[in-house]
Amino acid sequence: MKWLLVCCIVILGLASARADILEVTVVEPYVDMHSGPASEYPVFHIIEQGQSVAVLKTRTGWYKVRTAKGIEGWIVADDLVMAEIAPGQTVALPEYRFEDYQQRTFEFGVYTGRLDNSNSLSVSAAWAMTQNIVAEVSATQALGEYAENQLWLVRVQHFIFPKWRLSPYMTLGFGQIRTTPDTTLIQGGGESRTSDLMEVGLGARYYLLRNFSARLEYKRLTALTARDDLEELNQWQLGFSVFF
Amino acid sequence: MATRFLGVFLSTLLMTLPVSANLDQVVIEPQLERRDITEADIDSENFEVALFAGQVSVEDFSSGVLVGASLTYHVSENLFAEMAYGQAEAGQTSYEILSGGAQFLTDEERQYRYYDLAIGYKFNGEVFVSQGRALNSDFYFMLGGGNTDFAADSHFTLVLGAGYRLLLTDYLALRLDARDRIFSSELIGEQKETHNMQYTLGVSLFF
Secondary structure, three states: OHHHHHHHHHHHHHHHHHOOOEEEEOOOOEEEEEOOOOOOOOEEEEEEOOOEEEEEEEEOOEEEEEEOOOOEEEEEHHHHHHOEEEOOEEEEOOOOOHHHHHOOOEEEEEEEEEEOOEEEEEEEEEEEOOOOEEEEEEEEEEEOOOEEEEEEEEEEEEEOOOOOOEEEEEEEEEEEEEEEEOOOOOOOOOOOEEEEEEEEEEEEEEEEEOOEEEEEEEEEEEEEOOOOOOEEEEEEEEEEEEEO | OHHHHHHHHHHHHHHHHHHHHHHHHHHOOOOOEEEEOOOOOOEEOOEEEEEEEEEEEOOOOOEEEEEEEEEEEEOOOOEEEEEEEEEEEOOOOHHHHHHOOOOOOOOOOOEEEEEEEEEEEEEEEEEEEEOOEEEEEEEEEEEEEEEEEEOOEEEEEEEEEEEEEEEOOOOEEEEEEEEEEEEEEOOOOOOEEEEEEEEEEEEEEEO
16 A cells, blocks of 8 residues: 555656646736637637746647636747746747758758749758858659659759848759650650759748748759760749758 | 035935936846747647548549548648648549440559648638537638649649638647649640549648
């Protein structure tokens, strides 16, 4: 019986240690509590000055809180930032800002655009080596009327003015392109061919909000085909990326 | 004279005292300390994963059962980005049915598979289930692009959609989705834009 009691106390202790829910006290005259995580949801309760609430979870800039009386609702991040954890100690939320963008390590993006006369879709993963130089790998699928192209590139981007919100950049890269002719039009011609690829490009990125930025770029691709002549391709793309 | 001088001096000193005390109060910075809260301190639920099933009507090829999955990232209270994958088996063209036996495509070619990426905008709302009980919900429009593999060929696809999400709890939702996936095809001879309508019912989890 004693053992059971000890076990219970230990388990309770562990449970409470693990569930270290953040408690904050409202210092503003009052804070609106919404019924859902968006400004459109109605305000159904007011948290008064001096009242404490437990912060349960977050979704897109909104925080779900529970009052001492057990009333649960959502408050906006701006109100939580004003609240105190202890007297004189406020909350600093992990929200991304433009300063964080300049210190980013990884960035992932998706883009859509045109590769010569076909529509293209691309994904990319990038590693920011310095503020100016970013290494990136990208994969593109371009579906044309007569052929399907798949290409990958390893590229280096050079940001000339990384501290500008709208910042131009230049790129250089290499990779491969695989072209598969359309089977319905070219009977039995489903055989694909692969060529090496060189790239030079120009682009601009614009920091949007939180950890998002948009990007517009133009690339000139040179495919080193088995034939005597080089094949030149032009690619335009627009997309957005998220950084961590 | 000396006492008068002392009096003036003392009164001047007295007058400056509260002023200097005031100055002190102004100079003192409020000791407002900001404690950094990390992601681990507060459970964030900006991602949503969904499984869905329904019907798709593949233009000229009858309809079939569709199953799929999607991953959504909620950017703001109104905007979200969604990646989706789905697959179905298309049926027969009316020509195949009427001619009785002529096969236009092999079974493998009849597989309809797609993946796409779309941006959505949602209008938040509530549903009143009973008096005193409301569930959060939202209605959304989506626009995106992707790829459809059908009849041994890949097609660039434009995606238009609308949907309705009913949140049973904070993290569990029911979804009803309608999509029009538009791609250009020359399968039955002439080049045309095909509209492949689908409607699905799904369950999603926020994490």
